[in-house]
Amino acid sequence: MTGQGEPPRPPRRPATVRPLPIAVDTMGGDHAPGEIIEGAVDAVRDHGVRVVLVGQAPRIQRELDRHGFAGKIPIVHADEALDMGEGALASWRKPKSSIAIACHLIKQGRASALVSAGSTAGVVATARLRLKGQQGVMRPAIAVALPTTPRPTILLDAGATVDVKPEGLVQFAALGTAYAQILLGVERPSVGLLTIGSEPGKGNKVTKRAHELLSGGSHGIEFAGNVEGHDLLRGAVNVVVTDGFTGNVALKTMEGTIRTAFAEIRTAMTASAPARVGALLQRRRLLELRERLDPDTYGGGVLLGLNGTVVIAHGASHARAIASACELAHRLAAGRIVERIREQVAATRTSRFGRWTHGERDSQDKADRAPRPHERPAEAPKPAEPAPDAPAPAAERNTERAAERTAERTAEHAAPERTEPPAPT
Amino acid sequence: MTGQGEPPRPPRRPATVRPLPIAVDTMGGDHAPGEIIEGAVDAVRDHGVRVVLVGQAPRIQRELDRHGFAGKIPIVHADEALDMGEGALASWRKPKSSIAIACHLIKQGRASALVSAGSTAGVVATARLRLKGQQGVMRPAIAVALPTTPRPTILLDAGATVDVKPEGLVQFAALGTAYAQILLGVERPSVGLLTIGSEPGKGNKVTKRAHELLSGGSHGIEFAGNVEGHDLLRGAVNVVVTDGFTGNVALKTMEGTIRTAFAEIRTAMTASAPARVGALLQRRRLLELRERLDPDTYGGGVLLGLNGTVVIAHGASHARAIASACELAHRLAAGRIVERIREQVAATRTSRFGRWTHGERDSQDKADRAPRPHERPAEAPKPAEPAPDAPAPAAERNTERAAERTAERTAEHAAPERTEPPAPT
Structure with a gap:
C-alpha cells in the first residue's frame, strides 16, 4: 500500500495502483465474529486478497492475535451490529452499524467492496441507504x-x-x-x-x-x-x-x-x-x-446496481464461505x-x-425530482472512526469521491415507485 | 343406471341415485388413447368408478374389446382432439374437441367430472369457456x-x-x-x-x-x-x-x-x-x-372454481396415473x-x-355488468353426438341444468380483469 507521505498524484486517472481492500463486516452472521475473521484471514493468506475488518476492535484484535495476524490487517471500529432478525428499519436506527460503516469506507474510497453474512434484509436496506443506486439503474x-x-x-x-x-x-x-x-x-x-x-x-x-x-x-x-x-x-x-x-x-x-x-x-x-x-x-x-x-x-x-459491490454471504457461513466471498468481492472489484x-x-x-x-419515462421523472425529506436520513452518517491502519492513496480517494458526488445528485433509488407497471399493449 | 322410460321425478331434490360417471377424455396425453382407456378400465374394474369415454368411437371400441370391456363402458364420440402443443385459442377453434364434449356432458348433467391428460393450457381454456366459473368465484x-x-x-x-x-x-x-x-x-x-x-x-x-x-x-x-x-x-x-x-x-x-x-x-x-x-x-x-x-x-x-370438476392428469400419464385421476375425480364429485x-x-x-x-367491489361490478360480445363464442357449441349408451336420469339433468342457467347469468369468469391490484394502504 502506498504510504501517507507520498505527494498526491493528479486525480484524473489513477495509475495501476494496488487494489483497494475489501471491507469485511465481522459482526453479521450466525458464526460472527470468529468464523468471519478466520475467513478473512484465509482470504489474505491463501488468496492474496486485501481486506479491512469492520467491527468491535478489541474482539477483532484478539482473533487476529490468535491467527498470528495482529497488525497485518487493518481494523475499523464499529459499535453496533444489525441483529440477524432485524430488517430494513434497522438501517435507519443504527447509522453506525458495522455494515453502515463498511458502506462508508466504500463511499470514502477506502474500500472497493464489502462482504457481510448479516441478514439479507438488513444488508440490502443499509447498502441502499448508504451507497445509493448507481446512476441509471x-x-x-x-x-x-x-x-x-x-x-x-x-x-x-x-x-x-x-x-x-x-x-x-x-x-x-x-x-x-x-x-x-x-x-x-x-x-x-x-x-x-x-x-x-x-x-x-x-x-x-x-x-x-x-x-x-x-x-x-x-x-x-x-x-x-x-x-x-x-x-x-x-x-x-x-x-x-x-x-x-x-x-x-x-x-x-x-x-x-x-x-x-x-x-x-x-x-x-x-x-x-x-x-x-x-x-x-x-x-x-x-x-x-x-x-x-x-x-x-x-x-x-x-x-x-449500487455505487459499490456488496457480497452477501449466507448467514450460516463458516470461514471457508467467507474466504470465497472475499475472493469474489475482490474479483468483482478488479473487474x-x-x-x-x-x-x-x-x-x-x-x-x-x-x-x-x-414506464421508463416515469422513472426518469422521479430521478429528476428532488428527494423528499423522509427519503434521506435526518442526519448524514459521520465518517467511521478510527481510520484503517493504512489510508488509501489520495488519487483513489478523489476519483471515488467524484463518483460519489455524481451518485448523490441522482436519487433514483431513494424514491419508492408509485405507479404500477404499465399494462401490456 | 335408470332407463329412459321412467317417469320424470320432481326436479327439486334428486333421491340418492347412483353417482354420475366421470367423463374421460381419451384423446389427450402423450400415450392417448391406449393408456388412457386402459386406465379408465382399471378405474372401473379395480375402484368401482363409473366412467364414460369421450373420443374416436371406433378406436375406443377396439380398445375395450381388447380389455374384454366391450359394451360395459359408455362411449361418446368426439371427432377432434386438442394437440398437446395447442393453447387457449384451440378451445375456440375446436368446439367439438373431446375435452369440449366432455365439458358438455357435465353441463348436461350426464357426467359429474372430467379427466384429461391433454395440454394444461388447452384443458383450462376449454373448461373455462364451456363450464364457466362458478357463482362467486x-x-x-x-x-x-x-x-x-x-x-x-x-x-x-x-x-x-x-x-x-x-x-x-x-x-x-x-x-x-x-x-x-x-x-x-x-x-x-x-x-x-x-x-x-x-x-x-x-x-x-x-x-x-x-x-x-x-x-x-x-x-x-x-x-x-x-x-x-x-x-x-x-x-x-x-x-x-x-x-x-x-x-x-x-x-x-x-x-x-x-x-x-x-x-x-x-x-x-x-x-x-x-x-x-x-x-x-x-x-x-x-x-x-x-x-x-x-x-x-x-x-x-x-x-x-368452475361449474364442474376437471382433473388434469400429467401429459406423460400411463394407465395407473389415469386410474388414480379417475378415482380422484370420483372422490371429489362424491364429496x-x-x-x-x-x-x-x-x-x-x-x-x-x-x-x-x-378491489372486491370491483369484481362485483364486473359480475353485474353484461358480458361484452367478444367474451362469448359467436355460436354456442352444439350438444355432443351421439348420446352415451345410457342417458342420465331426468331428475339429475334438470337439477344440473338449473345450476347451469344460474351460472350463465353470472359472467365473472368471462370478464378479463381491467384494473391493477389496489396498492396496499
Whole structure:
C-alpha cells in the first residue's frame, strides 16, 4: 500500500495502483465474529486478497492475535451490529452499524467492496441507504450463482426488489450480463426470462412485456427467450432474470427440495442392513455431491446496481464461505463491475425512444425530482472512526469521491415507485 | 343406471341415485388413447368408478374389446382432439374437441367430472369457456398435491390465473380449504400464504395485502401465516396459496430439482465399483423413493372454481396415473366439491364490508355488468353426438341444468380483469 507521505498524484486517472481492500463486516452472521475473521484471514493468506475488518476492535484484535495476524490487517471500529432478525428499519436506527460503516469506507474510497453474512434484509436496506443506486439503474438486484455444471447459472433478482416493472427486468438482464462477464468469463452471456412456458406469450403481464422489450434486441443483451422453473438447474442459459419475489421463492424452493431429497435418500439408503453397507461404499462421492448442491456452500449473493459491490454471504457461513466471498468481492472489484453495469445499462437505454414506453419515462421523472425529506436520513452518517491502519492513496480517494458526488445528485433509488407497471399493449 | 322410460321425478331434490360417471377424455396425453382407456378400465374394474369415454368411437371400441370391456363402458364420440402443443385459442377453434364434449356432458348433467391428460393450457381454456366459473368465484385455480409425508400438501394456484388480486388469493384459500377437506379428510385445514419471509410485512404488494385480508379471520379459513419456498416439502401446512405465476415457477423448480438431484445421485452412486455394489444393495428403496417424488406420479392437478370438476392428469400419464385421476375425480364429485367451494367462498364474502376494499367491489361490478360480445363464442357449441349408451336420469339433468342457467347469468369468469391490484394502504 502506498504510504501517507507520498505527494498526491493528479486525480484524473489513477495509475495501476494496488487494489483497494475489501471491507469485511465481522459482526453479521450466525458464526460472527470468529468464523468471519478466520475467513478473512484465509482470504489474505491463501488468496492474496486485501481486506479491512469492520467491527468491535478489541474482539477483532484478539482473533487476529490468535491467527498470528495482529497488525497485518487493518481494523475499523464499529459499535453496533444489525441483529440477524432485524430488517430494513434497522438501517435507519443504527447509522453506525458495522455494515453502515463498511458502506462508508466504500463511499470514502477506502474500500472497493464489502462482504457481510448479516441478514439479507438488513444488508440490502443499509447498502441502499448508504451507497445509493448507481446512476441509471432503477432498482438493485441480488444475483446468486446456482450450482449447475460445468459452470454456474446466475439467477437474479433473488429478493432485493419484489415489485418490478418490465423495464426493471430488462435492467436486471443488463446487471446479470455484466456480472456473468466477470464471474463466468463469457463475453456475451445468454440471458433467459423466468416464466411459465417457453412460448413468448406465456407469463404474467410484467414478464410478457419484458419479453417484448428484450426481444427488441440492440440492448447489448444476448436474449435467449423464456426459461421455466425446471430449466434452472439445467444450465440452459448463463443468466436467468426474474423479479425478486419469484426469484426468492424459486431459490428457496430449490434449496428446500435439495435438502428434502438428500434427507429422504439418506433414510432410504440406511433403511436396511444391506443398504447401510451400500451407503458406506458411496460415502465420499455423496458427500462431495451434497456439498456442491448444499445451499450453505453456494448460497449467498451479490447486490448489484449500487455505487459499490456488496457480497452477501449466507448467514450460516463458516470461514471457508467467507474466504470465497472475499475472493469474489475482490474479483468483482478488479473487474470494475460498477463501471461495467453502467455501460451495460447505458446500452439498454439507447433504444429508449424506439421501444420503451412511459414506464421508463416515469422513472426518469422521479430521478429528476428532488428527494423528499423522509427519503434521506435526518442526519448524514459521520465518517467511521478510527481510520484503517493504512489510508488509501489520495488519487483513489478523489476519483471515488467524484463518483460519489455524481451518485448523490441522482436519487433514483431513494424514491419508492408509485405507479404500477404499465399494462401490456 | 335408470332407463329412459321412467317417469320424470320432481326436479327439486334428486333421491340418492347412483353417482354420475366421470367423463374421460381419451384423446389427450402423450400415450392417448391406449393408456388412457386402459386406465379408465382399471378405474372401473379395480375402484368401482363409473366412467364414460369421450373420443374416436371406433378406436375406443377396439380398445375395450381388447380389455374384454366391450359394451360395459359408455362411449361418446368426439371427432377432434386438442394437440398437446395447442393453447387457449384451440378451445375456440375446436368446439367439438373431446375435452369440449366432455365439458358438455357435465353441463348436461350426464357426467359429474372430467379427466384429461391433454395440454394444461388447452384443458383450462376449454373448461373455462364451456363450464364457466362458478357463482362467486373470481378466478379458477389449479390445485396440485405435493409429495409430503405423512400426507400431501396442496399447492394452488399452479398456473390457471397468473395475475391475481389480493382478494383472489383469499378465494384461492377458500378453494384450497374445500379441496383439502375432501382430499385430506381434515376438517379445518391450515392455510399458508407463499411469500419471501415469515413475518407479515414480507412479500410483494399483492401478498402483503392478502396477508392482511387473511389475518382478518372469520373467513372460515384456518390461516397459518406466511410460508416460504423451503417450506413447500416440509408439510408445514395443509394448503399453500399463491398466484398462478409463482405457483407454476415453484412447482416446476421443485420438479427440476428433484430430477437433477436424482440424476446426480445416480452418477455419484455408480461412479466407482464399490459404489455400484452399494447401489445394487439399495435399489428397491431408492426406486420407491424415486417414484414417490417423481413428478410423473404426483404431477397433474385439479381445476377448481368452475361449474364442474376437471382433473388434469400429467401429459406423460400411463394407465395407473389415469386410474388414480379417475378415482380422484370420483372422490371429489362424491364429496360435492363444487357445493363446498360455493359455501366456503360465501363464508369469505360475509366479511366484505368489514375489511375488504374496493378491489372486491370491483369484481362485483364486473359480475353485474353484461358480458361484452367478444367474451362469448359467436355460436354456442352444439350438444355432443351421439348420446352415451345410457342417458342420465331426468331428475339429475334438470337439477344440473338449473345450476347451469344460474351460472350463465353470472359472467365473472368471462370478464378479463381491467384494473391493477389496489396498492396496499
